[in-house]
Amino acid sequence: MDSVRLDAVDLGLLHALQVDGRAAFSRIAEVLDVSDRTVARRFARLRAHGLARVTGVADSRRIGHAEWLVRIRVRPGGAAALAQALARRADTSWVTVLSGGTEVTCFFRVDAASAAPLDALARHPQVDSVDVQLLLRHLTERRWHGRTSALSTEQVTALAPATTDRPDTVAMTELDRRLLPALAVDGRADYARLSRAVDWSESAVRRRVDELRHHRVLRFDVEIDAAVLGFPVQAILWMTIAPAQLVAAARTLSTHQEAAFVGGITGPHNVIVIVVCRDANALFDYVAGPIGALAGLQRVEPVPITAIAKRAAPVV
Numbered sequence: 001m002d003s004v005r006l007d008a009v010d011l012g013l014l015h016a017l018q019v020d021g022r023a024a025f026s027r028i029a030e031v032l033d034v035s036d037r038t039v040a041r042r043f044a045r046l047r048a049h050g051l052a053r054v055t056g057v058a059d060s061r062r063i064g065h066a067e068w069l070v071r072i073r074v075r076p077g078g079a080a081a082l083a084q085a086l087a088r089r090a091d092t093s094w095v096t097v098l099s100g101g102t103e104v105t106c107f108f109r110v111d112a113a114s115a116a117p118l119d120a121l122a123r124h125p126q127v128d129s130v131d132v133q134l135l136l137r138h139l140t141e142r143r144w145h146g147r148t149s150a151l152s153t154e155q156v157t158a159l160a161p162a163t164t165d166r167p168d169t170v171a172m173t174e175l176d177r178r179l180l181p182a183l184a185v186d187g188r189a190d191y192a193r194l195s196r197a198v199d200w201s202e203s204a205v206r207r208r209v210d211e212l213r214h215h216r217v218l219r220f221d222v223e224i225d226a227a228v229l230g231f232p233v234q235a236i237l238w239m240t241i242a243p244a245q246l247v248a249a250a251r252t253l254s255t256h257q258e259a260a261f262v263g264g265i266t267g268p269h270n271v272i273v274i275v276v277c278r279d280a281n282a283l284f285d286y287v288a289g290p291i292g293a294l295a296g297l298q299r300v301e302p303v304p305i306t307a308i309a310k311r312a313a314p315v316v
Contacts, residue, residue, distance in 0.1 A: 006228065009034055013151035013156050014222055015050060019159040020222025021054040021187045022209075038283050046224075054221045056183030060109055062170050062217045063180075067135040068108040068116035069265055069272065069297035076127025079104050080307075087310035090181070091117070095310040096117050098236065098303045103235065106310075107135065134268040139250040144260035146229045146276060147222065163216050169215050175200055175208055180218070184314055185207070187220045223311045228258075233277040234260075234305040237291065238269040245296025246287045248269065252294060260287045269301070 006014075007034060016028045025039040046052035060067050074082055079101040089097045090100050095106040108116040116132050140158070142148070151159075170176075178198035182189065191209075195202040210259065212218035226234060241249045253262045253273060260272040277283040279311075287302055 008037065008150070010042055010046065012155075013039060014224060015148050015150040016155075017043075017052075017220070017222045018143050019151070019156050021056075021222060023159055023282050027159065031151070031158050044267075050226055051228055053313055054187035055185070055223060055311075056180065056223055057219055057221050058180050058184075058212075059217050059219070062113050062215075063172055063176075064170075065109050065113070066112040068109060068110065069133045069135050069263075070106055070116055070121070070135075072104045072121060073128045073130075074104060075103065075128060076101065081305070082124060082126055083309035086314045092310065094130055095308070096236070096305050097251075097307040098307065099305055099307055101305070103303065113153040131196040131267070133265045133269075135263050135265055137264040139262040139264055140254045140259065140272075141159050142254070144276060145257045146222065146226060146231050146260075157297065160191070161187075161213060162175070163214055168214065168297075173208075177205065179205065179208060181314070183218070183220075183269045184312070185316060196260075221312055223310075223313055230248050230279055232277045233279055233283050234308075235275045235283055236303045236305060237271075237273040237275055237287070238301040238303065239271040239291075240269050240313055241271055241294070241299065241305075242296035242297040242298060242304060243270070249294050249296050252290075256286075256290055258282075258290075269299075272304075275302075 012032045013028060016031060025043070026036045029036045029039045062104065072082065079097045083095050083097050083104050085313050086092050086104065091108055091110055093107045093109060095104065097104055107216060111114065118132065121127055121130050132306070162191060174217065175198065177198070179194065182194055182197045191202050191206045194205050209218070250262055250271065253259050258275050258277055260276045263272050264270060265272055275283065275286065277286060283302070287300065291297065291300055
């Protein structure tokens with residue numbers, strides 16, 4: 001990692017891309033007070049080392065999709081191959097290997113009227129058991145602080161794109177069905193390239209991307225290994241919280257710097273938290289301290305993340 005050590009400009013660039021993944025390098029350069037060439041060179045360096053990737057992520061609820069959380073217990077030695085097979089699927093995200101290779105967890109994103117496609121998993125020779133729960137609600141709106149602590153409030157405001165809230169679902173068009181997968185592969189692809197990829201006019205592509213972003217149907221995320229930012233220890237917390245205190249607990253969890261994602265799920269564990277820490281001691285202190293102090297907490301099961309085979313972006 002010595003050749004890819006991040007400095008203040010790199011961290012500022014990563015934060016800027018979290019605010020607006022399609023922001024022009026000239027705009028980011030103005031906010032960071034560096035040259036356009038510096039920003040372009042830094043981003044190219046991060047991409048070349050596989051450290052940063054901008055991906056377009058559609059809001060599942062607003063395009064009529066459901067998210068199923070699948071926890072798979074596997075036989076020793078079977079986790080890596082299963083995780084890679086799941087990662088190659090177009091309908092999966094956040095494919096992780098847990099507990100030193102004894103579990104694999106992932107999300108399936110499918111039509112809301114459909115269930116998770118589990119037939120292949122049931123027949124897989126390395127699978128011992130499968131537990132499936134529906135993700136009911138995303139309980140964190142903010143991004144994880146480790147990626148979003150380099151810019152001031154004024155700098156964030158200068159970069160933030162204009163959006164509105166649209167609570168209803170959006171009728172998917174044929175252009176959307178072509179465009180969203182292309183943006184998932186490369187969220188910074190220029191409009192001419194997107195036009196060629198989806199076989200649609202450049203003006204229509206530009207207009208539709210603007211519409212989807214404005215209505216918060218489409219957002220852009222920066223995928224980066226947290227270890228590069230100094231947080232090599234990650235874990236999933238399977239939590240059971242008394243229903244009457246669930247909303248208050250979720251609100252508290254969403255303020256924790258260690259919590260990268262909080263979701264409400266079905267099943268015996270009604271909350272899942274993805275946690276990012278600097279080391280094992282920090283994880284222990286977090287579970288024993290802020291987590292242990294949560295009102296309504298009935299049970300917590302911390303499970304270490306051993307490897308991440310896929311985040312949100314497709315495997316290419």
